[in-house]
Amino acid sequence: MSQVKQRKQFKNPIWGLGSFQALAMFRRGLFYTFLSIYMRNFLGLSVTATTLYATIPMILSVIGQNFIWGPLSDKIQKRRTLMIIGEVVAGILLTVVWYLHTIPSSKLVAGYIIIIGLTVIELFWSMSNIGWSALISDLYPSKTRSKIMGWLNSIGGVGRIIGATIGGLLYGSDGWQYEGWGFDKGALFIVASGIMLLSTIPMFFTQEGGKTKSTVLNEETSQNQLNDNPVLTIDKKIIHQIYLIFVFSMVFINFGRNSIATIQSQYLTLETGFAVDSITLSYIANVNSIAVILFGIITGWVCKKIGEDNALLVGALVGVLSLIIYSLPVGLPFIYGANIGQGISELVIYASSYMYVSKLIPYEKRARLFALYNATFFLSWGLSGTVMIGPIVDLLLNRGHAEVFAYRMSFVIAAGITLIGLVMFFGLVLHTRKLKIRKEIINLF
Template sequence: MPKINSTLVSEKTKKAALLVVALAVFTDMLIYGLVVPILPKYATSLGASQTAIGFLFSSYAITLFIATPIFGALSDKIGRKGPMLWGLLGLGTATILFAFADSFWLLVVARSLQGLAAAATWTAGLALLADLYPSDERGKIMGIALSGQAAGTLLGPTIGGWLYQLGDYRLPFLVAAGLAFIDGLLRLFLLKDVPHPKSEDSPSPFKVLRNRQLLIITGVIIIGASVPSVLEPTLPLHLQKVLSATPGVIGLLFAVPTLAYGLATPIIGTMSTRIGYIKAIIIGLIMVAIALPLVALPDMLWLQVCALAFLGISMGMVLAPCLPQLADISQKSGINSYGITFALYNTAYSIGMMIGPIASSTIADAFGLTISYMTIAAIVLLYMIFLTITSRSQS
């Protein structure tokens, strides 16, 4: 992949690209989160079990997993702009399909198409930022981009829950389709001056997978992605039972960890550059292992809010340092193919999103919510120990 000389790119162009990527990630996660407070109830009305609902949420990640390597290679070969526009088209189509789905399997198709769209948008967008910004700025820039993710995830459940109560099942998705159209216009106009490098000679994904450091960070991303997806199929029903929460209140509660995540990630991005990405990740894993079981314990609203806020900060501490760490490993290893590198990020993220809902739903069905979250927290601690040992052996 031809490298862009970041010193020759104007600050205006860099900021336009950052804005486009942050908005793209925001829109994707807004529509992703829109369904959280309403989809379990709607799927149940169509005859779906708790395990089936877990599969429904995981179908997004399954498609993301399959499509990400393809779009990673494509974005290296043809440039970043095309895949970002394709992703938007897929997202708009999925949103309309959600609005008119009248069977469980149509919901699965719509959720899967969302994953396909995210594969294009995320891979090309993150690679574009790595193209334009040098290593010493990536921690901060990736943190800002992830704030777009957090803002979308924050507003998605909130908007979805309240629009559902104000109108009907279709209203949230029709509003989201309008937002996707606006986002498409912004991508067209703001990306017109961004450099458009492309290459016919992109490295094989299997070459990237032979890099042990990249694979270790991939494991961290899987864990970081699984944490919010653990909550999606299980926590809404728990909140209904324990706190008698309505869909609107559930949407607001899901906003708490994402708000904390969004506010924390720019700070975490800058801090992780100073203390080292690996050290920041280790601290984040410890925090997640403590925070996740706490989410299942409160029987009072304010305690639930505190537990979810702590979990959101913990997720930011895990994921924010991973993006610049991947880019740095890729650059130092001579790969310099950010499309493939961030395809690895998306692939790992999708694995986490597949594992999380299925694991939490299955364990919760058998042993209850608290045991489910404690089991996942124990796995997080084990990986933290492994990361600590391997990072010391490499230093």
């Protein structure tokens, strides 16, 4: 009888996942920290137009996750495979996008080619995103997920620091090259593409994920325990309602705090404001990452100690306060402090919300329902900026208001949106406690 030789795998999947996360965040720090100012300052797009590189691709990402890759992943029970295919295809296409955007003589047209190109690429990145979310839930029980997410974000923070530092050098505003050189001549595109291809290597040595005998056994055991405990006998419709209200509150929390993601670097580089160069901008971004690294080590402990619902409330509140600081006429040291707050807020919100929602999702619907949850993150990085923040800044500028004032007003609005989500989730927490729904409830609908 012939035997199939199995690929050697990491005994602990954290090695593969951590390596992938570090490289993924390296690429994001390298590329996206500076893309907005390239499109605004070098290509000359409006503030609203610069948000489109996050909005349109993210819309396609959500469509891909919810209607293509999520259902496909649940059907074939493949997670790692989708991640590898998505990263390889996206990595190749990113270099193609750079070449295409250099062809037209019009800088405005070049900017829209980048937006269209990133939109096509995001369809394949969404394969990787949904595979990542489902894989972590497949490999780790709910009680350890917040700890794992904290560690992975800390590891990713290291990668983001290195990426942002190198990106600041390659962008070219410190005198050795002209501002925007790294994007214009392709260095940032090509390095980011190479990192995406490199990130697939550790995944070949990581478990596939999906439904296995052990996951089925764990799910059945959990369900039997729920059935045997009258305290936990709760209508599945109630759990479904909790899931939907939770996702709706996350829309406001994420849309608020991330609505300024594409314009924040523009604000910091304003000649009438802080006027930071690309190197200083990388330092500011790295302070955020350092906060993620240090706090990520204890995030799991914090979520377990105070509960993921309380942790999410605290994370959202810190996010609101950080946005308020950005809206005030303060010095650069306060901006560094606000970025520390943003890093902690992002980490706590991501880890605690993931742990919260993962308890509500059964494995047979894991990819599809995680796709809806992921949509609150992915759409928030662009859509709210395009439909609200960007137009408001452009409107104020067109009416003759100072640039600094226009951008500061955007941070006030972002803080207000985040606060709405915070209040909404706080109401949900009070409601579930009134119903005596315990945190251990998992996989009920």
